[in-house]
Amino acid sequence: AKQTGRNCFRFFTSSLQEHANTLMEMEQDLRLALDQNQLEVFYQPLVRTLSGKITGVEALLRWRHPTRGMIPPDQFIPLAEDTGLIGPIGLWILETTCRQVKAWRDQGHQLYLSVNISGRQRDLGLDAESLQQILHNTELPADQLVLEITEGMLLDDSDETIVWLRAFKDLGVHLAIDDFGTGYSSLSYLKRFPIDTLKIDREFIRDLTLDNEDALLVEAIISMAHSLKLRLIAEGVETAEQRCILYQLGCGYLQGFHFARPMPAIELQDWLVSYSP
Ligand code: C2E
Ligand code: CA
Ligand code: CA
Ligand code: CA
Numbered sequence: 001a002k003q004t005g006r007n008c009f010r011f012f013t014s015s016l017q018e019h020a021n022t023l024m025e026m027e028q029d030l031r032l033a034l035d036q037n038q039l040e041v042f043y044q045p046l047v048r049t050l051s052g053k054i055t056g057v058e059a060l061l062r063w064r065h066p067t068r069g070m071i072p073p074d075q076f077i078p079l080a081e082d083t084g085l086i087g088p089i090g091l092w093i094l095e096t097t098c099r100q101v102k103a104w105r106d107q108g109h110q111l112y113l114s115v116n117i118s119g120r121q122r123d124l125g126l127d128a129e130s131l132q133q134i135l136h137n138t139e140l141p142a143d144q145l146v147l148e149i150t151e152g153m154l155l156d157d158s159d160e161t162i163v164w165l166r167a168f169k170d171l172g173v174h175l176a177i178d179d180f181g182t183g184y185s186s187l188s189y190l191k192r193f194p195i196d197t198l199k200i201d202r203e204f205i206r207d208l209t210l211d212n213e214d215a216l217l218v219e220a221i222i223s224m225a226h227s228l229k230l231r232l233i234a235e236g237v238e239t240a241e242q243r244c245i246l247y248q249l250g251c252g253y254l255q256g257f258h259f260a261r262p263m264p265a266i267e268l269q270d271w272l273v274s275y276s277p
Contacts, residue, residue: 043060057114094131165193
């Protein structure tokens with residue numbers, strides 16, 4: 001047993017060391033990623049539940065790493081936040097996606113843009129002034145932009161956060177709460193923050209059938225959203241059955257693999273042309 005213990009310990013330290021090395025390497029690489037055009041935005045359609053018509057797109061970041069291949073955002077956004085790199089990266093995402101969606105709108109596709117933002121961006125260059133500049137440069141109408149924030153962001157340090165978010169609202173930009181239902185149980189913040197949309201987390205949609213607890217939860221969220229006059233989007237819709245149930249529960253908008261996966265801009269462009277709901 002002692003033998004095993006020692007081996008375990010050795011294994012543990014060396015893998016911790018490896019982990020630290022990998023993180024340091026990743027950090028160096030991420031510093032270069034933006035300049036070397038390794039970051040790319042994918043777009044996933046947001047659709048109306050009943051008609052299946054596309055109403056918007058969510059921008060989802062990807063990193064085409066030169067040796068590690070495609071890295072998903074969960075694996076590098078926390079690092080970007082810790083290092084402050086989320087500042088310049090976040091501004092680049094907004095500029096790139098506003099320009100892209102403006103171009104699609106000019107081609108006749110009526111769609112809005114939804115972009116994830118991180119609370120760290122508050123101290124890293126994202127404010128009403130820089131956002132207004134981006135909207136001005138790209139000519140995307142402010143009311144065609146939605147910023148997706150998380151429940152967690154509304155809870156730490158909320159006075160400063162309210163002021164920060166309110167300034168975006170004053171520009172005409174909309175705000176959505178992402179992953180709704182996974183954060184805190186207090187819903188009082190919904191009254192204090194200028195929110196327009198709730199996105200019900202995928203967790204509640206995954207095992208959705210008409211007679212289970214998730215359906216009751218989703219139904220409760222939907223009726224609350226209706227009474228607060230909030231728009232509702234269900235995330236992670238993968239099947240026609242889920243769509244059907246969400247329709248019956250009164251959820252107006254859907255997002256998920258059932259309709260389309262996130263795609264590079266060039267693919268989404270073809271998809272928009274060929275899609276008939
Ligand atoms: P999120 O904002 O909740 O984004 C939705 C995630 O669900 C995306 O993962 C999307 O690919 C995935 N998804 C969509 N439909 C389905 C479905 O039907 N089934 C399943 N299983 N998954 C589905 P992705 O692209 O890996 O992004 C992960 C997270 O990374 C995002 O979660 C968001 O929190 C963060 N993220 C992505 N892009 C950005 C960004 O530009 N800025 C910031 N701050 N965070 C971002
Ligand atoms: Ca999101
Ligand atoms: Ca989400
Ligand atoms: Ca999520």
